[in-house]
Amino acid sequence: MAKRAWTKQAVANDLGISSSKANRKQAHKHRISFLAPLTQVAKHNWRAFYQTLLGQIRKPFSTLLISGIIGIAMALPCGLYLLVINLQAIEDQWPHEPQLTLFTHKKVSYFEAQNLAKKINNLPGVKSIKVLSPGSAMEEYRHIVGLGKNELLPEQKLLPSILIIAFDSQSIKPDMIKRVKEKIEHLGQTESVHLDQTAVEKLYKLIEIGERSILVIGTIFAVGVLLIVGGTIRLEIQSKHNEILVIKLIGGTNAYVRRPFLYSGFWHGIFGGLLAWLLTLTAVMFLSNPVADFAQLSNKIFNLVTLDMQSTGILIGSSALLGLLGSWFSVGRHLAKVEP
Amino acid sequence: MIQFHNVYKSYPSGHDALDGVSFRLSKGEMAFLTGHSGAGKSTFLKLISLIERPSKGQILFENVNLKSVSKRKIAYHRRKIGMIFQNNLLLDNRSVFDNVALPLEVSGYRTIEVKKRAQAALDKVGLLHYRRKLPSELSSGEQQRVGIARAISTKPNVILADEPTGNLDPELSSSIMHLFEQFNQVGVTVLIASHDLNLINTMPYRKVVLDQGRIASNQAPLTNE
Numbered sequence: 001m002a003k004r005a006w007t008k009q010a011v012a013n014d015l016g017i018s019s020s021k022a023n024r025k026q027a028h029k030h031r032i033s034f035l036a037p038l039t040q041v042a043k044h045n046w047r048a049f050y051q052t053l054l055g056q057i058r059k060p061f062s063t064l065l066i067s068g069i070i071g072i073a074m075a076l077p078c079g080l081y082l083l084v085i086n087l088q089a090i091e092d093q094w095p096h097e098p099q100l101t102l103f104t105h106k107k108v109s110y111f112e113a114q115n116l117a118k119k120i121n122n123l124p125g126v127k128s129i130k131v132l133s134p135g136s137a138m139e140e141y142r143h144i145v146g147l148g149k150n151e152l153l154p155e156q157k158l159l160p161s162i163l164i165i166a167f168d169s170q171s172i173k174p175d176m177i178k179r180v181k182e183k184i185e186h187l188g189q190t191e192s193v194h195l196d197q198t199a200v201e202k203l204y205k206l207i208e209i210g211e212r213s214i215l216v217i218g219t220i221f222a223v224g225v226l227l228i229v230g231g232t233i234r235l236e237i238q239s240k241h242n243e244i245l246v247i248k249l250i251g252g253t254n255a256y257v258r259r260p261f262l263y264s265g266f267w268h269g270i271f272g273g274l275l276a277w278l279l280t281l282t283a284v285m286f287l288s289n290p291v292a293d294f295a296q297l298s299n300k301i302f303n304l305v306t307l308d309m310q311s312t313g314i315l316i317g318s319s320a321l322l323g324l325l326g327s328w329f330s331v332g333r334h335l336a337k338v339e340p
Numbered sequence: 341m342i343q344f345h346n347v348y349k350s351y352p353s354g355h356d357a358l359d360g361v362s363f364r365l366s367k368g369e370m371a372f373l374t375g376h377s378g379a380g381k382s383t384f385l386k387l388i389s390l391i392e393r394p395s396k397g398q399i400l401f402e403n404v405n406l407k408s409v410s411k412r413k414i415a416y417h418r419r420k421i422g423m424i425f426q427n428n429l430l431l432d433n434r435s436v437f438d439n440v441a442l443p444l445e446v447s448g449y450r451t452i453e454v455k456k457r458a459q460a461a462l463d464k465v466g467l468l469h470y471r472r473k474l475p476s477e478l479s480s481g482e483q484q485r486v487g488i489a490r491a492i493s494t495k496p497n498v499i500l501a502d503e504p505t506g507n508l509d510p511e512l513s514s515s516i517m518h519l520f521e522q523f524n525q526v527g528v529t530v531l532i533a534s535h536d537l538n539l540i541n542t543m544p545y546r547k548v549v550l551d552q553g554r555i556a557s558n559q560a561p562l563t564n565e
Contacts, residue, residue: 040448246429249389250443250490251419254412340391 044259052263056271063271066232070272073225074319075279077218078307082280084210085305086291091203093302098177102163102184103191110134113161116189120165123180127168134159160191222322225272229265229326236264237334244338254335261331262324269323273316280307280315341367341498341529342388347397349383349553357383358394359553365531367497370524372540373533375550381533384550385500388531389421390414402497419447422491422528426503428483430475430490437462437471440489447494461493462486465519481512488519492528499523501532505539513539 056063102120104113110133117129137159165184167177181193237244244257284306295302307315342365349358357380365371373381386392387399390406399406402420409417430439441458449457462468465485467478475483484504491499501520505513517532517539524530534540540547549556 043448044445242429243431243433246431247442247446248415249391249418249423249425249429250446251415251417252446253415256415256446 041255044256048259048263052260052267055264056267063268066228066268067271067275069228070225070268070319070323071275071279073221073228074272074276074315075283077214077221078276078280078315079283080210080214080217081311082284082305082307084207084214087203087207087210089305090302091207098167099196100165100167100177100181100184101194101196102165103193104160104163104189105191106160108161108189110161112189113163116187117163119187120163120184123183125167125176125180127166129166130164132162132164134161137162222318225269225319225322226326226329229268229323230330232268233261233265233327233330234334236261237331237338241338244335245340248338249340258331258335261335262327265323265325265327265330266320267323268327269320270316272323273319276319277307277312277315341365341369341402342531343400344387345398345400347387347394347399349380349387349392350395356553358387360397361550361553361555363548363555363558365529367529368524368527369546370520370530371532371546371548372543373531373548373550374535374537374540375556377535379550380553381535381550382502385423385502385531385533388500389423390417419443419494420496420498422494422496422499424484424487424491424499424501424504426506428475428487430483430486432474432476434474435471436467436473436475436478436486439475439486440471440493443490443494449494457493457495458489461489464492465489480507481509481516484508484512484516485519488516492523496528498529499531501530501534503534504532505534505536510539514542517543 104116108116110131113131113133117131120126121129165180167180177195181195184190184193247257284304288304291302291304342363344361344363347358347361348356350356359380361380361384373384375381383392387394387406388401390409393406401417406417431442434442437458440461441454444454444457459468459471462471465488467482467485467489470478470482470486475486478486484507488504491501499520504520505516508516513536520530520532521543547557547559549559
């Protein structure tokens with residue numbers, strides 16, 4: 001290779017720096033255009049976006065490890081959400097059958113109790129009444145406690161009659177039941193009237209607990225994901241200490257240095273979200289057979305509700321957001337410490 | 341180009357690195373900063389590139405008081421300076437070309453421009469044929485030249501070099517110094533911190549000798565070209 005002559009002009013042209021004004025102008029033509037700040041930021045964003053993605057694909061093991069942790073953390077509240085959604089679907093299918101249980105005074109005879117039942121039957125909304133005599137109530141009690149037929153209970157004579165009042169579930173409203181209850185209490189001869197909570201109502205309360213649990217567990221695991229991503233990004237910053245130092249020394253802005261780490265956190269979140277989605281779907285598939293058996297046994301048409309498009313979007317989106325936030329906190333805390 | 345007005349710098353440890361230094365480097369001048377290690381040479385350069393801030397006194401760079409350069413603007417200030425380090429600070433997970441292109445990418449040059457300028461800078465230090473290699477595959481002299489190529493790729497008006505020949509044998513050292521001379525000949529202001537007195541004394545440039553944070557002598561060049 002012929003050695004190049006280092007004439008003053010040749011070097012000047014190469015470097016674009018010279019005392020001559022003409023050369024100055026030439027050099028300025030090559031400088032950055034008016035819109036450059038915007039386009040360069042967009043360009044670097046795009047580059048950081050795909051380079052961090054490539055970086056994670058090139059290290060499948062560590063990527064799988066981190067997204068696995070995030071995925072499990074995201075899948076738990078997600079699974080709980082599905083559980084609640086499905087319980088709600090069960091609850092919707094079960095008819096609400098509100099009922100009142102009435103205990104007569106102990107002195108009220110079985111015959112009087114039957115008369116009372118007739119009166120109550122005329123009240124609005126009442127569908128049917130079942131009267132349990134003190135004897136049959138006793139039989140039931142004996143059965144539950146496991147007493148023999150000849151064994152006497154000391155207070156046997158003092159047992160009341162019991163009226164079980166069922167309402168028409170289609171037309172009755174909760175406040176109507178309350179009014180009927182008050183009217184019954186005014187009829188006299190009653191010791192006490194109880195509003196029975198049916199299994200469905202108990203299920204409804206359970207669903208409420210479930211909904212709150214999603215909030216609590218979701219918050220806890222969201223903080224967990226923030227910490228996981230934050231810690232991962234901290235390690236990434238530590239391992240790229242030299243690179244950050246050099247970029248800062250040659251004029252890289254903080255935003256330029258920050259960008260790849262933010263995108264890295266974003267990708268951790270995306271992969272974690274995808275894995276959570278996959279885990280949840282697998283769990284649903286695993287459960288769908290026994291659930292179908294259960295539905296058949298209870299004569300119900302019931303399909304497991306799985307993640308729809310919207311909840312999948314929310315799952316992966318919130319996971320990506322958590323990844324971004326986690327790296328944002330970490331970068332804010334640790335990047336400032338890396339100064340030349 | 342660069343002016344120091346009664347500049348003091350003491351570190352939190354209590355060490356006084358610079359103790360009232362006044363200095364002026366004209367546009368297009370080349371000068372050496374010399375003295376024993378610990379005399380304050382590195383601190384001197386760090387203050388110009390805003391790696392450190394003075395405790396007292398003022399520094400002017402291209403007639404801009406560096407006190408007015410906020411933390412956010414430091415990056416833009418550094419883009420005006422080509423910095424060369426003793427341990428060259430090359431990134432070993434990137435090719436020689438990518439190392440040289442890094443300042444251009446950071447400054448947001450267009451891809452074509454990045455390629456053109458990085459190649460020109462590598463050609464300038466005579467290492468264009470090594471552009472695909474990793475820095476670790478090169479000798480220390482070659483690595484230092486890659487560092488120089490990186491510093492000049494954005495065509496800065498000022499080059500600051502901190503012990504650029506620190507690890508090199510005399511022959512390589514003088515070839516590196518010759519490169520700096522060439523940049524200076526086309527109008528680049530060059531300030532080199534070096535304790536290699538044997539080499540410096542053969543060169544016709546101003547020598548500023550630092551001793552315990554003070555300027556002990558500010559010797560004008562013996563001969564002129």
